[in-house]
Amino acid sequence: MHHITKPVTAKATALLLRLHFLAALWQCKNRFMEEFIKFEEIIEPDERHGLIDQLTGTRFTLESLYRTLDGIKLLDSVPEEIQSQFNVTKNLAIYTWYSYSLDPVAQLKTYILIEHALKLKFEKDNWPFPKLIKKAINRGWVKDSGFSHIEACPQDNTKYVRKMIEVLPSLRNSAAHGSNGLHQHAVGHIQICAEWINQIFSPDHDHNQVREAGA
Structure with missing residues (x-):
């Protein structure tokens, strides 16, 4: 008895590739325990970038990483202390080339920086993160159209x-506990962070009226 083989659809192929990718990702995630870097390996690229390239078919280089980060800018209206910490975050992302485990640290820094920017804008150090986001939305400082x-x-x-009122604080808290995940998300987080900050400190806002009556 002959079995009729059905043609493999593009959707099925994509699903199989995704399953293989997730399986390989899980193996990679559990393969590495972070260790103190050896002196002779300080300026060597972390081998996990190569694993990601193999799994995704992409080509990731230090030059492409630098060019992308160099293209992410803050407005001149952003205060210097935020500009400075943003550059620290970008520098941290550059060094993920040599130590992959810095990627989630850079992501955590973006959440902290958004909260810092909001506290500075409102001049309210004691306001919790969700309240800061909600107030910024209510004032019209942050809108969906400001994100790429x-x-x-x-x-x-x-x-x-509005979803970020709960999501961002949750992501920050989760990232603060550390992660062994194998991913390249720092650059994307830095881009989104820049778009938050640029909206918060947009010259279109009235910087002289940042306190809400009765707050």
Whole structure:
């Protein structure tokens, strides 16, 4: 009896590739225990970048990493202390080339920097992160249209950012506990962080009225 072999669809192929990718990712995640770097390996690229390239078919280089980070800018209206810490975050991301485990540290830094920017803008060091985000949205300082990774809804320009009232603090808290995950998310986080900060300190806002009555 002959079995009829059904043609493999593009969707099925993509699913199989994703399953293989996730399996390999899990193996890589559990393969590495972080160790103190050897002196002779300080300026050598972390081998995990090569593993990601093999799994995704991409080509990741130090030059491409630098060019991308160099292209992420803050507005001149952003205070120097935020500019300075943002550059620290970008420098940290550069060194993920040599130590992959710095990637989640750079991600954590972006969450902390967004909160720092909001506290500085409102001049409210004691306000919790969710309250800061909510107040910024209510004032119209932060909108979906200010982010490049999403498509804003014309009927609701705060649909995404309203979700961030709970999501961002949760991500920050989770990242603070550390991660052994194998991913290259620092650059994307830095881009989003820049877009938060540029909206918060946009010259279009009235910087002289940052306190809310009765707050």
